[in-house]
Amino acid sequence: MQKKISSENIRDLRNKTGAGMTDCKKALEAANGDINTAIESLRKKGLATADKKSTRLASEGLIESYIHAGSRIGVLLEINCETDFVARQPQFQQLAKDITMQIAACQSVFYVSKNDIPQNVIDYEEKLELQKDDLNNKPDEIKNKIAKGRVDKRLKELSLMDQNFIKEQNVTVEELIKQHISLLGENIKIRRFERFLLGEGIENKNNNFVHEVSSMIQSK
Known part of the structure; x- marks a missing residue:
């Protein structure tokens, strides 16, 4: 049974997401009134739309x-x-x-x-990780894999x-x-x-x- 979507539900979703009233109503109807599902749907839709606009000049x-x-x-x-x-x-x-x-x-x-991080900073972080004591006795393939994961985490922190x-x-x-x-x-x-x-x-x-x-x- 389709749950009735009230204007209060629509306004609540709009306040949480910033999406238009029509989009909020459609998202709630598709989610049978579940606001968390509707939020996730609108978020995915918004991210897809944003990706299409990301190459346009912003000055x-x-x-x-x-x-x-x-x-x-x-x-x-x-x-x-x-x-x-x-x-x-x-x-x-x-x-x-x-x-x-x-x-x-x-x-x-x-x-x-991460695209703005200079290569010399990335190289330094990689060198630092590869020199850590806990990686000394590991095979090169494993060592490089662990070091790469740690470097990726460090770059995200920056x-x-x-x-x-x-x-x-x-x-x-x-x-x-x-x-x-x-x-x-x-x-x-x-x-x-x-x-x-x-x-x-x-x-x-x-x-x-x-x-x-x-x-x-x-x-x-």
Whole structure:
């Protein structure tokens, strides 16, 4: 028996996904009212749409800043879209704010994506892993396979796009960007960012900024 889809169900799904009312209604009908199934369906549809738009030129956008409470950590971000119209949309501006807070919280992140990591950094990580004591007595094939897996994990730690979104841990930053591409109908690119830590390079401090920023964001 087909479950009746109420306007409240549709609005709830729209609030959770940002998808259009018609798409939400169709997704709920196809999922027989199960909102989690509908969310997954819309997410897959959005990712597919985003992939088609990912090669389009994005030269508009904005530069967003974030200063963490206490003024000890700051972030500058350039995020691009295709038109000034989209750059002025609240959803795009909120995305920019969320990404700057993500960067502030992820102290191990230094590159937008794995494709931006220089080859000399990759070579260094590979050399480091291959020299570890626990791989000394293993056959070369096994050693290389283990080292490759560890290096891939390390590169993901350095890449912003591979991080889990701090406000929704089951979504990566890359998926978050694609959701907004589908929502706003334009290609969106994180072009560059810079993180500033007070006193960085002068003295080494052990303040846990990751925990501090994450706790503040999750409490909102």
